[in-house]
Amino acid sequence: MIRAETVVRGGTVVEAGWSAPADVFIAEGRVTALAVPGTPAPRGVTEIDAAGLLVLPGGVDPHCHVGFTSGEFTSLDDYAQCTTAAVFGGTTTIVDFAIPRPGENPADVAYTQRAKAGQGLCDSALHACVTEWDETVPGQLGALVADGVATVKMFTTYRGETMANEDTILRTMKTLRDLGGMVVIHCEADHLIEDAQTRCAADGAIGAEHMAATRPELAETASVAEVLAIAESLRAPVYFVHQSTAEAVELVAAARRRGVRAFSESVAHHLILDDTRYGGAAPERFVCCPPLRPRPAVDALSRHLFTGEITTIGSDHCCYDLAQKRSRRTDVRAMPNGLPGVETRLPVIFSAYVAGGGLPASRFVALTSANPARANGLYPRKGTLMPGADADLAIWDPAAQWQVTSDALHMATDYTPYEGMLLTGRPRTVLVGGRVVVHDDVLLDPTPRGRHLPAGPILV
Numbered sequence: 001m002i003r004a005e006t007v008v009r010g011g012t013v014v015e016a017g018w019s020a021p022a023d024v025f026i027a028e029g030r031v032t033a034l035a036v037p038g039t040p041a042p043r044g045v046t047e048i049d050a051a052g053l054l055v056l057p058g059g060v061d062p063h064c065h066v067g068f069t070s071g072e073f074t075s076l077d078d079y080a081q082c083t084t085a086a087v088f089g090g091t092t093t094i095v096d097f098a099i100p101r102p103g104e105n106p107a108d109v110a111y112t113q114r115a116k117a118g119q120g121l122c123d124s125a126l127h128a129c130v131t132e133w134d135e136t137v138p139g140q141l142g143a144l145v146a147d148g149v150a151t152v153k154m155f156t157t158y159r160g161e162t163m164a165n166e167d168t169i170l171r172t173m174k175t176l177r178d179l180g181g182m183v184v185i186h187c188e189a190d191h192l193i194e195d196a197q198t199r200c201a202a203d204g205a206i207g208a209e210h211m212a213a214t215r216p217e218l219a220e221t222a223s224v225a226e227v228l229a230i231a232e233s234l235r236a237p238v239y240f241v242h243q244s245t246a247e248a249v250e251l252v253a254a255a256r257r258r259g260v261r262a263f264s265e266s267v268a269h270h271l272i273l274d275d276t277r278y279g280g281a282a283p284e285r286f287v288c289c290p291p292l293r294p295r296p297a298v299d300a301l302s303r304h305l306f307t308g309e310i311t312t313i314g315s316d317h318c319c320y321d322l323a324q325k326r327s328r329r330t331d332v333r334a335m336p337n338g339l340p341g342v343e344t345r346l347p348v349i350f351s352a353y354v355a356g357g358g359l360p361a362s363r364f365v366a367l368t369s370a371n372p373a374r375a376n377g378l379y380p381r382k383g384t385l386m387p388g389a390d391a392d393l394a395i396w397d398p399a400a401q402w403q404v405t406s407d408a409l410h411m412a413t414d415y416t417p418y419e420g421m422l423l424t425g426r427p428r429t430v431l432v433g434g435r436v437v438v439h440d441d442v443l444l445d446p447t448p449r450g451r452h453l454p455a456g457p458i459l460v
Contacts, residue, residue: 001040001041001042002033002039002041002042003025003027003032003042004025004026004027004032004033004041004042004045005026005027005028005045005046005434006025006027006046006047006048006391006431007023007024007025007026007041007045007047007048008023008024008026008047008048008055008393008431009023009037009038009049009050009051010023010037010049010050010052010053011053011055011395012053012054012055013034013055013385014054014055014056014361015057015365015370015384015385015386016362016363016365016366016369016370016371016383016384017362018362019054019361021037022034022037023037023038023039024055024385024391024393025039025041026391026434029390029391029433029434030387030388030434031385031386031387031389031390031391032387034385034386034387048395048436050395050429052397053395053396053428054361054398055385055394055396056090056365056369056385056393056394056396057365057369057382057383057385057389057392057393058090058091058092058093058122058369058382058392058393058430058431058432059086059090059091059092059093059345059368059369059394060091060092060093060094060095060368060369060370060372060373060378060382061086061091061093061094061095061315061317061345061368061372062095062265062314062372062375062376063095063265063314063315063316063317064086064096064316064317064342065096065097065099065316065317065318065319066078066079066082066094066116066319067079067116068318068338069099069101070162070337071161071334071336072334073320073324073336075318075336076319076320076324076412076413077319077411077412077413078116078119078412079096079116079119079120079448079450080120080121080448081319081410081411081412082317082319082342082411082412083119083121083122083450084121084410084443084446085343085409085410085411085412086121086122087121087122087430087437087438087443088343088410088427088438088443089342089343089344089345089346089427090346090394090426090430091342091343091394092122092382092393092432093122093123093124093125093373093378094120094122094125094342095124095125095151095372096113096124096125096126096127097126097129097153098110098112098114098126098127098128098129098149099129099153099162100131102131102161105136105140106129106131106140106141106144107128107140107143107144109128109129110126110128110129110149111147113126114126114149114452117451117452118448118451119448120448120449120450121432121446121447121448121449121450122392122437122450123382123390123432123450123451123453124450124451124452124453125376125377125378125452125454125455126149126452127149127152127153127184128141128144128151129153129154129162130153130154130164130172131154131155131162131163131164131168132164132165132168133164133167133168133171137172137175138175141172141175141176141179142175142179145176145179145180145181147454148377148452148454148455149454149455150179150180150182150377150455150458151182151183151184151375151376151377151458152172152176152181152182152183152184153183153184153185153186153241154168154169154172154183154185154186155186156186156187156189156190156223156226157186157188157189157190157193157219157223159190159194163190166226169185169227169230170230170234173231173234173236174236176236177234177235177237180458181458182236182237182375183231183236183237183238183239184238184239184241185227185238185240185241186242187220187223187224187227187248188215188219188220188223188289188290189218189219189220189222189223189226190219192216192218192222193214193215193216193219196213196214196215196216197214197333200213200214201331201333206331206332207283207329207331207332208278208283208284208286208287208325208329208332209278209279209283210278210332211278211283211286211291211292211332212275212278212292212293212294214332214333215291217244217245217293217297220243220244220245220248220290221245221247221248221251224248224251224252225251227240228251228252228255228260228262231260231261231262232255232258232260236261237261237263237458238260238261238263239262239263239265239375240252240263240264240265241265241267241314241316242265242266242267242270242290242314242316243264243265243266243301243310244266244270244290244291244292244297244301245293245297245300246297246300246301246303246304248264249264249266249301249304249310250304250309252309253304253309263312263375263460264309264311264312265310265311265312265313265314266301266310266312266313266314267313267314267315267316267341267345268313268314268315268341268344268345268348268349269286269292269316269339269341269417270293270298271298271301271302271313271352271353272298272348272418273286273292273417273418274292274294274295274297274298275291275293275294275295277292277417278291282322283329284322284325284326284329284335285322285325285339285415285417286339286417287325287332287335287337288316288339289337302353302357305353305359305363305367306359311367311371311375311460312367312368312371312372312375313345313349313367313368314345314372315341315342315344315345316338316339316341317338317339317341317342317345317411318336318337318338318340319340319411319412320336320413321413321414321415322413322414324336340411340413340415340417341416341417343409343410343411344418345368346368346394347404347423347425347426347427348404348418348421348423349364349367350364350398351423351424351425354398354425355398355424355425356424361398369383369384370383370384371383374458374459374460375458375459375460376458377455377456377457377458377459378453378455378456379459381453381456390433391431391433391434392432392433393429393431394427394429394430395427395428395429395430395431396425396426396427396428397425397426397427397428398424398425399424399425400424400425400426401422401423401424402423402426403421403422403423404419404421404422404423408441432449433449435449
């Protein structure tokens with residue numbers, strides 16, 4: 001008899017490489033077996049009916065900013081709020097960022113942020129961040145990797161705040177290579193952006209409605225090419241966050257064919273929305289970096305969901321509200337950049353590309369769960385339902401039709417960039433560690449049991 005406390009019966013299990021009808025047996029917070037439908041279970045087990053539904057590994061969001069301070073603004077959620085929204089959307093693991101302010105040590109900030117994991121309704125991992133190099137950085141990186149924080153965020157933009165120069169990027173990448181870690185990098189060439197913003201400001205075109213012109217596509221591809229050259233020269237791995245153009249993804253793909261361990265993340269809003277949103281009545285709702293791109297660029301980018309060149313899909317969740325956005329809407333250089341999206345990432349991608357675009361459900365799982373777990377050293381604990389994995393499940397209704405409204409979401413903000421959008425597909429039941437946390441859009445278990453997840457080997 002298979003050991004079990006809970007059995008999910010009657011659904012179609014979807015893994016990154018396959019899907020098939022199977023029953024999921026769960027005990028002590030882990031999957032104990034995937035079994036032929038109808039396999040007998042011990043007496044007294046809890047049975048969950050998943051007939052007609054998809055049984056997915058809970059989503060792993062590789063790109064969340066929780067309580068993130070940039071400039072004069074701090075995003076509005078904490079770990080309890082962010083992970084509550086996450087589980088309502090079918091995500092059961094988030095990866096947050098510990099980004100130092102000028103003068104702060106990367107390790108100190110990372111350890112402070114890591115200590116917040118216990119507030120969460122689900123588990124979390126962490127990216128550290130290096131902005132400038134000094135003689136203490138190698139020791140800090142060594143301690144962080146030893147403590148399970150093996151990915152380090154870097155920026156090629158935001159001069160005077162988080163931007164790192166080429167020498168710092170090279171030194172950090174080389175150090176992490178030798179430690180078994182990886183740089184995770186935001187690529188936009190700052191000199192090109194500053195020039196574009198100066199020209200826009202001179203023309204009186206620096207408000208939210210002009211966001212797309214202030215951060216051109218060329219700034220992204222130029223920076224990606226330079227960072228790839230550093231990685232290739234060092235034979236070091238590198239992961240590019242929120243790539244917004246097909247050209248950027250294709251540069252990474254070409255490097256990978258040359259043997260570079262280079263990976264592309266896209267985010268939901270770059271795959272769904274386009275720059276016509278800046279022409280509407282409330283363009284500040286859509287100000288993010290990189291900005292939304294023209295529809296032909298969105299379509300070209302999205303094709304790489306099918307070619308396999310995009311490795312992961314994140315949310316780049318930044319939970320600002322409309323008051324924060326509107327307070328600086330006349331000058332995007334001072335606006336808080338970023339969109340709330342941890343709750344909507346899975347539903348909008350499933351609706352547009354699985355229900356509406358023919359993307360295989362197994363590829364959806366790869367992009368939103370398995371590959372993010374692999375890229376962050378969390379696989380096979382997360383991103384799969386194979387025996388031994390944590391019992392984090394999203395039991396998904398692929399036919400559910402619903403409308404996105406900010407009032408019905410659970411993020412700590414008063415808006416969503418997807419307001420009014422009609423979607424197909426959403427989670428019906430979400431389990432975290434074998435516990436039913438959400439069912440039929442009701443939070444059944446608000447108990448914070450989140451754990452910080454130390455990174456193991458990077459497997460992408």
